[in-house]
Amino acid sequence: MSGPRPGLPRWAAVTAIAGAGVFAAVDAVLVHRAGYPWYQSIPDALVGWAYISGGVIAFRAAYITGGVVAFRARRLDRTGTLMTAIGVTLNLDNVAFYVHALVPYAAWLGNLVDPLLAQLLLSYPSRALRSRLERAVLAAAYVQVLVVNGVRVVFVPPNYYPCPCVHSFPTVHNPAVFHALETEIGIAYVIIGTAVLALVFRRWHRSSGRARRALNPLWFAGLATITALILEEVLGFAGLTPAQLNAAYALVTVIGLSVPVALMIGLVRLRQSRSAVADLVVALDRAPGPAGVQQALAAALGDPSLTVCYWDPETQAYVGADGRPAGPDPPPRRAATEVTADGAPLAVLMHDSELLDQRPLLDAVAAAARLALENARLQAALAAQLEEVRASRARIVQAGLEERRRVERDLHDGAQQRLLALSLTIAMISDKLAAGPGTDPDLTQLAGTACGEISAAIGELRELGRGLHPAVLTNEGLAAAVETLAALAPLPVTTRILPARYPPAVEATAYFVISEALANVARHAQASKAEITACGDGGRLAVEIRDDGIGGAPARGGSGLTGLADRVAALGGRLTITSPPGGGTTIRADLPCI
């Protein structure tokens, strides 16, 4: 069956199962009255009822599942058809016990149950019959049951049936042909039955992990039933009394009950896995973001090791949720399930290879998560870009600080050293002029002026260097550098800074924050005193500059504070300004020590 089809409504399903139940009860009574013991009539009716009920439940499950996984619905439809067919065939066989006109038809088609059961067992867990061998064995079984057995019934010996039945079945009495075919059918039954047993066992043996656990009840029920049917056929040749044979048949029938029961258990489990998909949809809604999607998928598939890689169209490669490259080649015992959107790669689920046995669940989960995966991929791409921008901003600021240090060093080692040497030389000239008798006093004065000019130039150069990057910061750290700043400030400044060292960029940024803040205090705050504190806890450095001035400083604006806030942010930190009018100003910078 394929394509959409109207579902089996609940009332119809309940009616069908209840009707089959009533029929089974009546059937059991009628078979008993036809002369069969209860221990045979009741199991017969019960098995017929169980198969029909199982079939109805399968149809119903197919209807419910249909929207999520179409091919699973088709498989359930086929399961329902096979189970119902088995149930109807069993019932036909039973009805013949008291509707004698049906006896030859029952004799012809009664054994149809066996190939139907074989087909059910060989096709239920997977999409279709897998191997040519399976198809061949099954075809042989159908040929035996429908063709060979049909011919046998045509050649039925006179008075073979235990009742004087009037029927429409074409009949040519020929006991010799009849018995020959009967022997052939019996032998073929044992051979084909053994082959089916081996094929079912092979399927069980090849299935692994989760699939084996999920389908174990059906495998064991199937293997037990086929074994019992083969033994029953062998017993037919063993010359048992009719009473003993009837007891054996009843036992086999009871064992046969295990297959529909196991199938119904499987259908209940199927509904549970369907609810796993429903739970996933809810979980995806509640836990967005790449990490949330991964967690929800891991929970839905029961594989905590599951990871998700997203397709990055820019690099044409898979990346992890953190934006780092991740290969789609799964390591051993791992498998990759690709999720596509409109034919384009979207994501890859890396999971335990055992999950491959649950392909339909995997596909259903992937389908349910597609939209969330697409969102998560966009988020992952955005996170990667943002991370890149953050990193490049930090690099630019660090490079800027590094450049300032370099320029400061160059100034110090180059121009300043030359000026210093020059100042000593001119001082020496000045000394000599002053000591020498008869020197022009104007010349002495000029030399003195030159000395002063050079000293002033050296002083200015030193200030310039300090503005670029204070040497004391590199040499002694933040505490000493801030002490120097405080000493130069035009108002009393108390400092509370532990003499610890931090990364150069952090120290420099903290220093410039304090320097700019102190300059602002001096310019605008009309404060009588200020206080600087800095404390670090290994991972962070927090500096705070507090004054008792007029407050009202703009939190953001054209001031130097904006530039400071940018520099602090570039290092992943935060600058906050608290400045209520009349309440003083507090500037605080939190810097991570990267």
Next chain:
Amino acid sequence: MVVRVFPLGQSGAGEQTGTVIATPQARPGTLVVVDDHARFREAVRGRLAAAGWRVVGEAATGAAAIDLVARLTPDVVLLDVVLPDMDGFAVADRLAAAGNSSAVVLTSGHDRGDFAGRVRAAPVRGFLPKEMISGPALAALLAGDQP
């Protein structure tokens, strides 16, 4: 202890040094100049020689300075803080550890504040900014009068 008193202004025009009480080291003696700028060493040599100091050796690196001072044991080592191989503090530490008796005077193009507490903690006699190097200033520093 010989005490000599220099009248104000005798040692040179424009010097800010006041009355100097000279200890034996304060009298110009032997000197080693350590600085990686040759031009600057030359200027220092000229200036201090004029004040009566005898520059017995020059070094451009910390390692060369340690070697030279160990051999010559001058009265004074004028030691630049910023050297290519190690800083002046490390050189002073090594000299002190070796038990050298030369008085070490640190100098730099940076001012004293840029080294804050380190000068005080180092085994040196004091710190003299480069542009202030002169015979009287050195004598004053050695006499225990920090400028």
